[in-house]
Amino acid sequence: MRFTSEQRLDDGVLERGFTLGEVPGILWTPGSRSAPAPLILMGHPGGLHKMYPRLAARARHAAAEGYATATIELPGSGDRPPLPAVDEARADLRRALQAGEPVADEVVERLILPLVDQAVPEWRATLDALLDLPGIGGPVGFAGGVIAVAVRLAVVEPRIAAALLFAGSYVPRAMVDQARQVTIPLLVLLQWDDEGNDRQLALDLFDAFGSKEKTLHANMGGHTGVPQSEGDAGNWFFGRHLR
Amino acid sequence: MRFTSEQRLDDGVLERGFTLGEVPGILWTPGSRSAPAPLILMGHPGGLHKMYPRLAARARHAAAEGYATATIELPGSGDRPPLPAVDEARADLRRALQAGEPVADEVVERLILPLVDQAVPEWRATLDALLDLPGIGGPVGFAGGVIAVAVRLAVVEPRIAAALLFAGSYVPRAMVDQARQVTIPLLVLLQWDDEGNDRQLALDLFDAFGSKEKTLHANMGGHTGVPQSEGDAGNWFFGRHLR
Numbered sequence: 076m077r078f079t080s081e082q083r084l085d086d087g088v089l090e091r092g093f094t095l096g097e098v099p100g101i102l103w104t105p106g107s108r109s110a111p112a113p114l115i116l117m118g119h120p121g122g123l124h125k126m127y128p129r130l131a132a133r134a135r136h137a138a139a140e141g142y143a144t145a146t147i148e149l150p151g152s153g154d155r156p157p158l159p160a161v162d163e164a165r166a167d168l169r170r171a172l173q174a175g176e177p178v179a180d181e182v183v184e185r186l187i188l189p190l191v192d193q194a195v196p197e198w199r200a201t202l203d204a205l206l207d208l209p210g211i212g213g214p215v216g217f218a219g220g221v222i223a224v225a226v227r228l229a230v231v232e233p234r235i236a237a238a239l240l241f242a243g244s245y246v247p248r249a250m251v252d253q254a255r256q257v258t259i260p261l262l263v264l265l266q267w268d269d270e271g272n273d274r275q276l277a278l279d280l281f282d283a284f285g286s287k288e289k290t291l292h293a294n295m296g297g298h299t300g301v302p303q304s305e306g307d308a309g310n311w312f313f314g315r316h317l318r
Numbered sequence: 319m320r321f322t323s324e325q326r327l328d329d330g331v332l333e334r335g336f337t338l339g340e341v342p343g344i345l346w347t348p349g350s351r352s353a354p355a356p357l358i359l360m361g362h363p364g365g366l367h368k369m370y371p372r373l374a375a376r377a378r379h380a381a382a383e384g385y386a387t388a389t390i391e392l393p394g395s396g397d398r399p400p401l402p403a404v405d406e407a408r409a410d411l412r413r414a415l416q417a418g419e420p421v422a423d424e425v426v427e428r429l430i431l432p433l434v435d436q437a438v439p440e441w442r443a444t445l446d447a448l449l450d451l452p453g454i455g456g457p458v459g460f461a462g463g464v465i466a467v468a469v470r471l472a473v474v475e476p477r478i479a480a481a482l483l484f485a486g487s488y489v490p491r492a493m494v495d496q497a498r499q500v501t502i503p504l505l506v507l508l509q510w511d512d513e514g515n516d517r518q519l520a521l522d523l524f525d526a527f528g529s530k531e532k533t534l535h536a537n538m539g540g541h542t543g544v545p546q547s548e549g550d551a552g553n554w555f556f557g558r559h560l561r
Contacts, residue, residue, distance in 0.1 A: 267524075267525070267532075267534070278521070281510075281536070282510070286538075287538060288538060289510075289537075289538055290535065290536065290537050290538075290545075291510070291534065291535070291536035291537075292533065292534070292535055293524070293533065293534035293536075294532075294533050294534075295529075295530060295531060295532055295533075302533075304554065304558070307554075308551070311547065311550075315547070
């Protein structure tokens, strides 16, 4: 992990850009630290520059509660080399949605599986590097991003103790079975009238999770309309499970 | 409304038993009052004596936040005259559940519709009487109880400004259409693995509500296992909509 930038934000939070191999990322750590800060890995839909304001706001909110947060760029997004096959699948998905047609399983697989296969090892390598830094400790939470990536991570990465999932992107149907292997506490956010999502699949996924403690919060307001109160709900969720 | 008992609880909350016609009920008001207290009507599954500890605990929790709360006995429950046709329908429902058979719509109708038809005017008369008392003011919330009663109340009673619904009892399928007329903010609690309930019907009902602001919280733990954190979620919900 190589730090590429460093700035102290006005609330004392330290923001550091980094690269891990070819993957760019950002790490935010609380201004005042005594004990090692628990870490929240923040997913996003791809495009770090575009997503920066929202991610930084969430990171500062979390830092105020004592959490370190980190994010990395998604494969094929932002300044990373494009993934033409994934872009083609994304275009196919958009065409189907615009035509009001059902989205074929194979389109979802072409879109999501390469992201999962590439992003999950990158997140794990990032986690290795972050936990080697002074002042950052476990337990680790994962929040948001491409839900299929988060599900696979929750299955394969035992250091992740709790996850806040956003059911706002498609999941290959085959992964619903994999969800049965997830046993950590989950808070799943679902935008009920999210037209770019398959509500029934999201409910099937929630049903499939093997976790004894799992909560679904469904709200109105479309894909981007998650109510502000869910930010607090997320903090309370991690407060219960990462402390 | 005739008060039949009065006691000051150790946290200063005033608890008064009352009857309105033949219907017994309980009113809790905060110990210290300045402005009129907003009112939360608390539903329950029937049997005031049995439910008293839970209702009183919720009432004291709400009083600490400045709310008055009130509840009345459900028709056919507790000390009220039995409703043999309803009891028969309840026995039919239990038989179907124990045999693992689907619950027929007509059984749900025989069980729920008489309760709705009788309880809703009783709740409205109670509301008339309560709002005439000094120290109790609008806006009014409704929380819990037989969900079909709450849905009908939310449709016909304009003084109810927000409702916390517990999807823990059956709803006649015909009432799902009525739910479209509900437009007040809603928080709907669903126990995902509640065996004495129809999950898909609960989801259909949530989908049908006409409210722009509606939230579904689904949790594990069976019918009686609503997590404690939902108590706080309920307070925040009413805090946003009754203040």
